[in-house]
Amino acid sequence: MDKFFHSVTLFVLFLGLLFHGGVVTSLKNHDGSEEWGYVQVRPKAHMFWWLYGSPYRVEDPLKPWPIILWLQGGPGASGVGIGNFEEVGPLDTFLKPRNNTWLKKADLLFVDNPVGTGYSYVEDSKLFVKTDEEAAADLTTLLIEIFNRDERLQKSPLFIVAESYGGKFAVTLGLSALKAIEDKRLKLILGGVALGDSWISPEDYVFSWGPILKDLSRIDENGLQKSKIIAKKIKQQIRNGKFVDATNSWSELESVISASSNNVDFYNFLVDAGSDSVILSTMKLGLFRERSMKRYSNYLNSVSSRSTLDGDLGELLDGPIKKKLKIIPKNVSWGGQSGEVFTFLEGDFMKPRINEVDELLAKGVNVTVYNGQVDLICSTKGTEAWLRKLRWEGLHNFLGKDRTPLFCGSDQKTKGFFKSYKNLNFYWILGAGHFVSQHQSSSLTVMHMF
Template identity: 25%
Template sequence: MENELKGAWHQFQDVIHDTAEQVHHAVDDITQQLKAFSHPAFPQYTMRYKKPSLCDPDVKQISGYLDVDDDKHFFFWFFESRNKPKEDPLVMWLNGGPGCSSLTGLFMELGPCTVNKAGDDTTINPYSWNTNSSIVFLDQPLNVGYSYGNGGATNTVDAAKHVYAFLQLFFQKFSEYEHLDFHVAGESYAGHYIPRIGTEINDNNKGHFQPASLLNEYASELKTINLKSLMIGNGLTDPLIQYKYYAKMACDNSYGPVLDRSQCDAMEASYPACARLIERCYKSQSVFSCLPAAMKCNKDQIQPYQQTGMNPYDVREKCKGGNLCYEILGSVQTYLNRDDVKKAVGAPNIEKYESCNMQINFRFNLAGDWMRPYVNELPPLLEDGVRVLIYSGDADFICNWMGNKAWTVELPWAGKDHFKAADDVDWLSPAGDKVGELRSTDDGQFAFLRVAGAGHMVPYDQPEASLEMLNRWVRNELA
């Protein structure tokens, strides 16, 4: 009898212990999810967050959502620098699309960890950009990656306003990072996003709020964002010039032709008509001019390459799998659809994570955003001292180095003549190996870097060189 009572008592204690543990975890989950705050200048925005320990458990992390009007929710994931987080710069990373998740950058390219083939675990990335910088990945525009909601931006200008609000709320709550040098980096369609985001930050730093009536009352509450530079990798920034180089990249790249000469000749012959349409778009920026330009030029200049079955992001490779031709993106999707991962980062409401949302791509295209001249945002930023790096993997077709270099040389700004006359010099690794070719102003204000042996996603193909590029660029020691 005594033994039975003892057994019952132990069972009772176990039940109490298990219940207490469940209550503790439930309370912890609730308190984590309810850490929310707002900003007086942005009454329609709130931010909620938690502190996960996935991917790089040895550094401080913050993940969560920027909520807008209760029906728009933008996901972010922040990692502190592995080095000196109180001193190292802060980088915001954006993938492109439009409609592709910045978590691609996190788990495939430059983030603290890489997903394994099975999609059930991660390994530390020794060449992560948070080696010497803190970094925040932002899923934008709406319904990209872990972000979700109704409506949302259909153009780059509107999308940039949400990014500025995100930064204001982030720095308000996590003020220990507001003094750090701040850099905006990204690739592909981020060649649109980043110049406009730079303008949004720079204009607001100077008090040129749009619309002024909304923010003047709370101007003293706004942080001056310490914007130092923009970094655009294999971006779509100046379509008028860049579309001219598709034929040349298809037939005359250093890795060997993808198309035969007659196809490239046909592409070159059709470019003048394409250019006229883009010029009309640049002049009016109306959807009625910009949408026909995108439809005509993409058909004539990009479709012939796509029909070959080769990877448009790497002329050296066949397209593999349905996820932007990279099998690893299937593994990333598997990992980010795990319930435990979604719970850990505060995204349990996401039914299905996808690397790219093609509906967003379609909506931006339909709004005429694809061909608009966001390149025009850059000269005023350069004049105001914001440094700009354009870098390009030399095996990419879709936003190739030839077109990117061409527009940097022709960019109309105060340093144009100096930049145009500058020499292209070998860019060397610390070991003395040539890993690229650099053209830069003497003061490092504006630079173009061709990265050898890399496709559209430079940090994926050349991780060590990409980290070296970042570290030297933020110290203004790229040359």
Template identity: 35%
Template sequence: MYKGIAFVPLCVLFYGFSYWNTNVFVEGLKGVGGTEQEWGHVTVRPHAHMFWWLYYTTANVSHFTERPLIIWLQGGPGMPSSGYGNFIEIGPLNMNLTEREHTWVKNFNLLFIDNPVGVGFSYFSDSSARMVQNNKEIGEDLVSFMKTFLSNYKEFQKIPLYIFGESYGGKMAVEFAYQLVEEINKGTIFANIKGVGLGDAYISPIHYILNYASFALNLGLVDKKGYEEIEELTKQVKIAINKEDFDTASDIEAKITDTVVRTTQGIDVYNIVLKSNLSALPRFLSYQDSCNLLMNTKIKESLNISKDIEWNFINDDIYCALQGDLMRPVTPAIETILNETDIKIIVYNGVFDFLVNTAGTVMWLDNLKWKGSSEWHEKAKQPLEINMVNEGYVKEVGNLVFYTVLRAGHSVPVDNVVAMEEILKRELLDAKYVL
């Protein structure tokens, strides 16, 4: 969940499904470490074109189909995964275009999607096409994308598929998986979806907000007056959500965030231990200018993207278009997935994240109505010990698992690489797949 920045509208030139082989990257972007890549656009509905970027795994396997495919969705809503997730978090290259040591491509095939349309290199080719208004429409566009992508890359139809979403991207990932399962059951699409990864995901907004005041007070971030200010706004947003007045709830949520920042004297709400002050931007926004420059110069040239398509760090218009849907929970869809499928829900949360706090994640997990809920309440968490160090805690029942990650904030892949790699190893590599 991010606060947006002004966005410049796009003009467009590409139509339909197209892709280019990246064995011919320009100098500085050649497949480092033997990384093979492809990218392109898929028309998901009239005049709406979604950009994708696929990296084939560099794992020591005889064929890429021996490893799962991970789809990565960024949050915001309005942030493109082609830039942030790719170059700042988990892709094969960092912002300096040098090889990242801890890239997910070393073990998995990785597909970044600029979602929703209008974000990153995704674009509209006509003013009659509108931005998505809710999570259901987001899911519909993503399923449309997958139908085209999988029909062109049939080898990915059978290998294990995992949809990972960070922050608001987790909310999108849940709807995407929910609709994808429906289409698989209808026989309109062939995919082997095995799991949904939810990293500090904005699943049930009210549960995070309910913890803001006490979290800040107990850590000594606010005094009694600050606590009361946040608590009063929390009561208001709870009333609005109970009335299903989600537009009002979204307005109040923005006031709450502003109040938290002001009363805590400018903590970074995405990671409370980072150095910050009232005049400083959150860490993730510090990448804005350099990321915009990289994506609109070297990357755009390397991928042969039209100069008329402008990549932006975040599309504020998308955020505004989803105003009435921002505060809606997606827990009912998670309950359906847990109760009606064997798809695994993999939840992980950094303990230093204030905005999407671990306490809130625990609350919505405990409130889920599913077949394993009784056992879930009885189950004790276990330490996530790696190399004699406790990196967090894990709790698992049936097809639901929750990792509490120490020494991490909103972006676990960046803040605690060791824990993130262990989570991926346990959940994606140790399982036995039928290919």
């Protein structure tokens, strides 16, 4: 570890005032393969980003090398921490090379979004975002500052890849970025949007939980009826625009499901919550208020294989990583404001974003949806339900197509299924839970996406 950090030579790449009055500061490592920094997206609101250039990059004018912007969920979970070190980045939580890093297929851009998440921070609590659209506006500002000054990046298509609540950020950002591109404020090629186990339609997901668990014998008829009553209440609250009430009822439903199922894991319905040592480590982090409505954000360490005895992600990010980056203010701790991010977004948490998916499809944007088979919180059943609500003109043909099985290499065991029509693609990933990129079949999605 010491060798890794001491071999990195840092120098200031750029420091200056930009047209919007904000300050952007960034650093590079010695060979330029990594760059990171802050963009002041609004006065006193600072967003952190980390860009990895792929050593596998191939310059091919017929198939330009892509860039993946990874958006974590929560809201309030750190892409720079979780997506990077726990899921798809070049190094794992031991700072050892990850064999299945997505760098093999693309450059990777991690962002701590919205402001207040991870290393991102605000100097005034009034600056936390309250809607997905506000978060998208900040992200668009960040993309403008990163891409407009780098002609090399402008030649690579950007794919916005999201996990969980990040899917809502992804579709609102996709539309915001398109508008900025049309207005010539953003020099970027949008390659597509990928929604991994994404919280696009909360109503459809909460209605799926009871039936799934009843069919699996995880809850009985009494538990099913209790869940249906609360789900119907949530539906009515959403219809009436009572979104904070709906968020509270969602919390109530999770508690009923947990009690009726003897604490099923919402991220893998085949196991009990907390049975994984990393889930216990997550709870130890305590980055979110100890309320049931924050259970959704308790995936901060997701489902990596390391033991709690080996330390936690917070210690890594506030220790050696913060030392390496040299740019994180002393008074900023990783995830120190994350709980506030969720609190300020409570009014938007249960709002659906199906219309935004429709708009992207209508504009010809490539939309890829992928779902883990054993996820409960953003179940495949719920995802299929909201997909059927799309008004996109190609939906009928998409639904009528048969699925194609997917395999890995010479292994002829079925790892998933795939369906595509025009610019809509769907992947069913077998054996995977909420954190698809943590499972052996996750590479299928990336291999077929580009």
